[in-house]
Amino acid sequence: MTTSETTGQSSPSKPVQPQSTTNPYVGILAVFLGAGLATLSSRLLSVGLPDLRGTLGISFDDASWLPTAFNMATMFSGVFIVFLNAFWGPRRILLPAAAIFTTASFLLPFAPNYQVMLALVIVAGLASGTFYSLTMTFVLTNLPKRLIIFGIAAYAADIVFVSNIATLLEGWYIDYLSWRWIFWTAALFTPVMMVCIHFGIPNRTNAEPRPSWLGFTYFSVSLALLYGALDQGQRLDWLNSGTIVGMLVAGLFLLGAAIVRRMVQPNPVLNLKFLNTRNIIILATSIFVFKFMHLAAIVLVPGFLSNIQHYRPLETGHTLAWVALPMFVVVWLVATVIIYANSRPVLALGLTVGAMCCWLWSHVDTSWSGNSFEIVELLLSLGLACTYIGLVSSIVLEGLEAGALTSASNAATFSGFMHLMRIFGGQIGVVALTRFIAVREQFHSNMLGLYVQRGSWLTDHRVRMLAGGVLSRSTDGQEAQQRGATLLGLQVRAQAYTLATSDGFVLIVWVVIVYLLMMLLLRPGKITFNDLRKMQ
Structure with a gap:
């Protein structure tokens, strides 16, 4: 979510048009493709990691560094490039970055060893980190003001759609094509992005002063x-x-x-004082809250289905991907509503709906399967659509009102800060939730263990029942008894993980509630998208 680029960077010097006329709408398509491909590549690598590890014979520890290295490289270039854009412009950044990303993605399946693969992953991450950062910047500076809200909707549809189909796509690749398409997908479509950049994004002269x-x-x-x-x-x-x-x-x-x-x-291109306002800080926090709430759909539900129901990626993908289509429709409806309404109530409504869905999911038990999540998942997708467009719209309007377009330093500072919140704040959310689940699972396992002890008549009775169920597949009663005790241990572990997952959903609810209370401290906005449409 590059809400970080909400205001766009305006250079003090006017762009110099190249000899061939460029079409800004083609340029917008280019940056949308880039953002989608960057999101898809990261998700495919994370979701497909177990399959890569099994296919290539990479150890668990070594394999875990592949997505980490990719995202570390994205983190390095993501914020840095916002300020580089203030000097060079997007064309001179995106064209070579896209070429490097294409080459690295194509070569990755041919890596002769782990070290070479890790190096290529880092190169790909450095290149793709530029795609996120410049998307909304270019959209906001090239679309007519009356169409900005629909540019935001298109960006939301792009990112959310890709995030939802990644698991399904990876599962389909593994089952029907090859693991190589985890990387070759980007190599296939990034050249299309390069063509759109060439015909859609003009050159411009270097900005002054040189930072x-x-x-x-x-x-x-x-x-x-x-x-x-x-x-x-x-x-x-x-x-x-x-x-x-x-x-x-x-x-x-x-x-x-x-x-x-x-x-x-x-x-000279960094003005930290520009960020020292209550509204900017509170609205920037909404990025973290959205990313944290989104973890319910992309971390908690897939984790539960994988660990408790033993779903493969393709099965999990079928459970999650179908909501991408109704969400794709909803974003345009929400964008139309925001033209005639305030974006902040839309943000609050989306967060409220998301919190309600997480509360419903907090009643999860070990009997739930993919179908058990579907109805609430549809409702959550609507809440995420409202939240995403509401927060990006609110940040855009706040940036315009605060004067982010009045200087290159304000624009670059505002964009860089929001982008930092998107990628670093999102990772903090993932770490916090992962740690929370691990701690709560251990807690529940210990609490359940107090009631599952050898010698207890309840425990012995349960073991005998389980042993009876596997007796026909055991050599004797002793082996059946051992297998029954093992099954009881697995049931306790499954119950502990389920309870921890439930706690994770409750944690998300409380984070949303706290942020909704913070929103009460926002100063009223002075402009709306309807005002922008009238000014146009």
């Missing part, structure tokens, strides 16, 4: 290291791992270096 990139480099590397520490922290046991400690120390050190650099030599 210093050393501080941005410190800051971007620090974000990448901190991201990696957060992503791998749960697996490596946080501060008990030298790797995590090293990444955290290095990341914090470079963050401090970036701050010192800022104090000693302020960068």
Whole structure:
């Protein structure tokens, strides 16, 4: 969600048109393709990791670093490129980045070993990180004001649709094509994006004054290291791992270096004072809340189906992907409503609907299957559509009202901050929820274990019942008894994970409630999309 680019960057110098006339609508198609491909590539790599590990014979520890490295590279280039765009413009960034992304994605399946694959994943992540950052910037600076809200709707449809179909697509690749298409999908469609860039995005002259990139480099590397520490922290046991400690120390050190650099030599394209307003901070927090609520559909439900019902990716994909179509329709209806209404109530309504869905899902038990989630999942998709368009619209209007378009430094600062909230805030949400589920699963397992003890008549009775069920498939009564005890342990584990999942849904509800209370502190907005339409 590059709501980070809500205001778009306006350079102090006017763009210089190339010799061939470019069509801005073709350019908009290019950046939409880029954002969708970046989202799809990241999701395919994460969802397809178990299949890659099994096919290529990569260990669990090594395989876990592939999506981490991809996202660390995306984190590095994502925020950095916002400010680079203020100087170079999107065409000079996106064309070479798309070419590099295409090449790396094509070569990845041919990697001779893990080290080469890891290096290519990093290259692909660096290139794709530029796609997110420039999408809404280009849309907002090239669409007529009366069409901006529909540009936001198209972007929402693009990202949400891709996020929902990724699991289904990966499962279909594994079952019917090849694991190689996890990477080749991007290699196939990115050249189309390059053609659209060539015919849709003009060149422009360099902006002045020329910024210093050393501080941005410190800051971007620090974000990448901190991201990696957060992503791998749960697996490596946080501060008990030298790797995590090293990444955290290095990341914090470079963050401090970036701050010192800022104090000693302020960068002309960065205006931090512009962010020091209540509305900007509260609306930026909505990005985190949306990403956190979205985890109900892309983390909790798939995790439950995989761990409890043992669904394969294709089966999970069939459960999740179908809501992409009604959501694709709803975003346009919501966009039309926002023209004549305030975007903030739409945001609040979407969050409320999402919280209600999570509350309903919190009653999950081990008998639930994919069909058990479908009706509420449809309602959640409507809530996510309202939330996404409502928050992006609110941020766009706040940026316009605050004067983000009055200077390149304001635009770049506002865009970079929102983009930082999108990628880094989203990862914090994933880490927090993952850690919460692990802690609550352990808690419930310990609590259930108090009532499942050898020698207890209830436990012995349950083991005998389970042993009777597997006696016909056992060599003798002793083996059946052992298998019955194993099955009881699995049932306890499944129940503990289910209860932890329920707690995760409740946690999301409380996060939404807290944010809705924060929204009461927002100062009233002065402009609406209807005002923009009339001005046009």
